[in-house]
Amino acid sequence: MIPPIDFPPWSSLVAFRAAAHRQSFKEAAMELRQTPSAISHQIKRLESWVGGALFDRRVRQVRLTPLGQKLAEGLDRGFGEVSSALGRARAGTETRMLRIAALPLFANGWLTHRLPAFEKRHPSLSIAIDTSASIADLLLGEADVAIRNLQTPTPGVWAKKLLDIRAVPLCVPDLAKQIQSAEDFAGQTLIGLTVGRRGWLDWFAAIGVPEPTDARMLLFDSMTNAIDAAAQSRGVLLALTPLVWDIPASKGLVVPQQYAPQEAGSYYVVCRKEDRTNAAIGGFVDWLCREMQRDLPRLRKVDSAARDRF
16 A cells, blocks of 8 residues: 655645746746736745745745755756656657647637648647646646746746747727827726736836726636637737737737837747657647748738737
8 A cells, every 4th residue: 555645735836846946926926827926825835834934035036945945956856757757658658649738829829720730740649739727737747748928948848939929908999099198098998817927017017107096807717718808899908919910809909009019928839858859749849840930920020010000
């Protein structure tokens, strides 16, 4: 009989590891598509389980304590061993199911209608695409390949940048006419996402104005649903360009007052380092990178034309 393992909640370990690598609860939240408060809560649970402080919390800054540093190093070794074991196990087998974790906008707007070309090259390979908001843990084998929105590559995995993305407000033309300045966002319904980046708060900070306190929020768990809401004149959407323009519902949307897009990270393709030489996984990663490189001129052209519509 296998003896029971005294183990803290798994989510708290994942949150701690991300925060330890980033030295930031905010950036860990972005990576895991959670809120900073959720990351903080999970780390407090882990600190309670461990019995000591893992981070020295300062104003807008966190640093690992000696105890936290020791735990982070141990977890890195442990996660690395798990990843290596999975990689060695898969190296001796033929991959028949390719599991892809992709953000909804990337999957629906760009990936899925290009996949037939890849499938034609790999007719015996089954493919499963997960577009949920949760982040699949590659090191634990929850997916083979992931497409993520990151500021910097996640430590411990192989990563390659695909596309820089920027945030810009979009709405129907009639609503855009009501927005003559940043102050006009007050009283509007602001459409955004329930997870990940702080969205509107970061965008208002980037253009140098405070977020309106009386704005109503309408939040969705995927960008495609949020785009549909904006197309139905339900508010102003903070969208991600250039891929937003590949969603049919965005065709009638415009940028009010031609606000300049603000940096919002980049799409990266990531996989376990051990899987980079796997025929199916490595083949998909190489194909994806080539396809995106070929499509970049079109995306830039479409983005420029779309932002000139209003």
